[in-house]
Amino acid sequence: MTQPADKPIAKKSATNEWVETFIVVVEALLIAIFLRFFFYQPFSIPTASMQQTLMIGDYFVANKFVWGYGKHSFSLGRYGDFALLDFELPISNRIFGREPNRGDVAVFRPVPQDQEYIKRVVGLPGDRIQVTAGRLYINGTMVEREEVGKALDTDSNGDTREVTVYRETFPEGTTHIIQEIGDDLQLDNTPEYVVPAGHYFMMGDNRDRSADSRVLSQVGYVPAVNLIAKAEARFFSIKDNIAPWQIWQWPANVRWDRMFQGVSSDQPYGGTAAP
Known part of the structure; x- marks a missing residue:
């Protein structure tokens, strides 16, 4: 008599387990x-503009609350041309948070664009910025840089160039790595830019x-x-922008030495900026 009574109880228990799971x-x-x-x-790097700090195929996590929230803060990201819950808040000022520091690495949405940079x-607001003969000037003072070596840099089109790697030091004393193909290219001689109030001037480390x-x-x-987040730490890196889910590609292509590292101001120079 007890066996038939036990069966529905067992069925109910299994159903409950599925529901709870x-x-x-x-x-x-x-x-x-x-x-x-x-x-x-999390974000990924598809282009060469921040090499060597962030290389093509690097995946990093960015802090969304350190600078507070702006127009484009509440998004779950993009997959190709498809945006997840990407909407613009009707606000003109940031909510909460501190101001960025010179040297911070920022994820943001440029005014003319609909994607993250x-x-x-x-x-910083009020600064005068100019590049002359490849050298950066902030408020009329040339920013110090020290050559640390040569490297090969490959962009997202597979074009490889030799670059000179420098350690650049901002007026506040923070340092970071930049690289230059030369000092006489298209953006190596600019007019003087005066940063408007409430705005920031951004440059890539791959100048x-x-x-x-x-x-x-x-x-x-x-x-x-329009600021979205401050880049803080890399958690994955793979050559040639290979999709991370292709696990069989990992042994030959994952850059293990770049994983689980902070996006610090002064990246170690490794002698090469490209696979």
Whole structure:
């Protein structure tokens, strides 16, 4: 008599387990979305403009709350041309957070664009920025740089060039690595830019392969309200922008030495900027 009575109880228990598992998965997913939406968001690097600091195929996490929230802060990112929950807040000033420091690496949305860029904060509101013969000037003073070696740099089109690697030091004393193909290329002689109030001037560390604030029609001055996040740490890196899910490609192509490292101001010079 007890056996028939036990069967429906067992069925109900199995159903409950499936429901509970489903609830746990949904809760975990919602927590992950919440954290990504408000606090930390992963990004990947598809172009060469920040090499060697961030190389093509690097994946990094960015802090969304350190500078507070702006127009484009609440997005779950883009997959190709498809944006997830990408909407613009109707605000003109940032909410909460501190101001960026010169030298911070920023994810932002340029005014003329509908996608994220990543560059280094070079000019603060009110600064005068100019590049002359490849040398950066901030408020009329040439920024110090020290040559540390030569390297090969490969862009997203597979074009490889020899570059000179420098350690550049901002007036505040922070240092970072930049690289130059030469000192007489297209963006190596510019007019003087005066950064408007509430805006920032951005430049790529790969100075001759970066469309940045020097190109006013493409990037220009970046409003504070258009900042999205501060780059903080790399968590994965793979050559040739290979999709991370292709695990069989990992042994020969993952750059293990670049994983789980902070996006610090002064990156170690490794002698090469390209696979």
